[in-house]
Amino acid sequence: MATSSDWAVEATGLVKIFGDNRAVDGVDLRVRTGSVYGVLGPNGAGKTTVIRMLATLLRPDAGHATVFGHDVQHEAQIVRQLIGVTGQYASVDETLSATENLMLFSRLNGLGRAESRAKANELLEEFGLTAAAKRPLKNFSGGMRRRLDLAASLISQPPLIFLDEPTTGLDPRTRSQMWDTIRRLVSTGSTVLLTTQYLDEADQLADRIAVIDTGRVVAEGTADELKASVGKSSLQLRLLDPADRDDAVRAIRSVLGVDVTLSPEAARITAPMQDPDRITDLLVALREQNISLTELAVQKPTLDEVFLTLTGHGVETEKEEVNA
């Protein structure tokens, strides 16, 4: 049996029913300590509900979950000492200033008055909020709010952090700042469980990914495993001289035995790659014919394709819903 230090989260058969809607319908999750685990799914897939059950905010209707070996229902108070939760909507007090929020949460975490002030200042500095510390939160941008929210989750330096859609609605620059922060968290020893509907986010950050749809885990594995389960890689070649195109296509047909796709500008050739060994033969053939390449790449299928294949419905409509 694995010890509690190996697994930050172990959940089996989690079920949550709202009315006649099975929001979460038998979810199993295992998150290794020190890793970043991504829960990926469209809106309404049950991601937030799973997080809320693991974070002791919601009682599961069935199933069992532990955090570092502690049961989320029977040892809820212990679990709360081990986790930090950053919600989909910033869980900070809108009427207070950033400093007051951090002071309050520090006090509630058992820090003394002086310690709380020091902690608040330290976190404000760390998250680049010092200049806005005294301002009421009403005037905060979405990114600042998220940063404050994350800062509030880090007061007790919890070994497990839940991030529910940490970058939804953020602009690309703020998003990449958030990603940096998450990476730094992991480097200090935290385990992170994050939900996202952005495939590139899961791809960038997560060591393992669970794809969930309509309350069930439809696929689980590393980003590479998920991609491999869906499709083959493709070989992309860019020619120095576009005039060589026909020769190159002929060479690919004879060596690899596959049909190619040509990009509109016709300088790039894409060919499905079944056997990586044969690529050497192809390259030798191209050299023999004096066809020069400017670029050679192996393209794995994107998570977008994984997502489409696994959930059976598109990503585009989900993105529109977010904007609405």
Added chain:
Amino acid sequence: MTTITSTIQSGVSRELRNHVSVGQTVRNSFSMAYRGLLKVRRTPEQLIDVTLQPIIFTVMFTFIFGGAIAGDVASYLPLLIPGILVQTVITTSVVTGVQLREDMDKGVFDRFKSLPIARIAPLAGALLADTVRYTIATTITFVVGFILGYRPEGGLGFVVLAGLLVIVCSWALSWIFAFFGVIARSASSVQGISFLVLFPLTFLSNAFVPSDTMPGWLQAFVNVNPVSHLVSAVRDLANVGTIGGDFWLALLGAAVVVAIFAPLFVRAYMRKA
């Protein structure tokens, strides 16, 4: 953004407890009360009901009813001030429920629930912070009464005791509204239900007029209404300087309300929290 320097202690090497001590509960509650007071400082308009309202009501009722009920304004004041005090402070206790509901609908409540704090702290803190509001309302009502010419015979000590009695009873009643706060769908419906309870309680009492001019069936209700006993107790204290049977009846009523609604509230609240 600088770097996070300290390393995080792993989950297994921490000292963990699955229960909250009484000391921690008290500390958490005071932190939450501090938050309540900070919020008041940020949004001073929240204090209108405990500042402007007692002034307006006291002045209005004194001059509207004074001549008709007691012959002149000066002799109505000993009857009215205790009544208006009780009515104002009890009305203030509705806010507890409304604010609790508003809080529970906000994201910040999720954070409170995810922290290793006493479950009851958000409510206990709110109740503590509200005693400050009751104290403001009580002080202002007595001061306005004094300006209008009210001279309580009981002396300062008994006036303070009367004020404390009102605060304790309102605190007890706020459990009712806190309960509505947890079970209601929205903050505005809490307000609606609460006033439906509050108006009969405060007006069908001896708060503004002596009950002997009312029809018999109404007198029957007015005489058992705990608000009447509270008003009478305050009059005894402030005007005469005695602790009468009404004092103990008012406290008993408060205790009964807490005994019924505190467990109801905690059950409903724990199911949600």
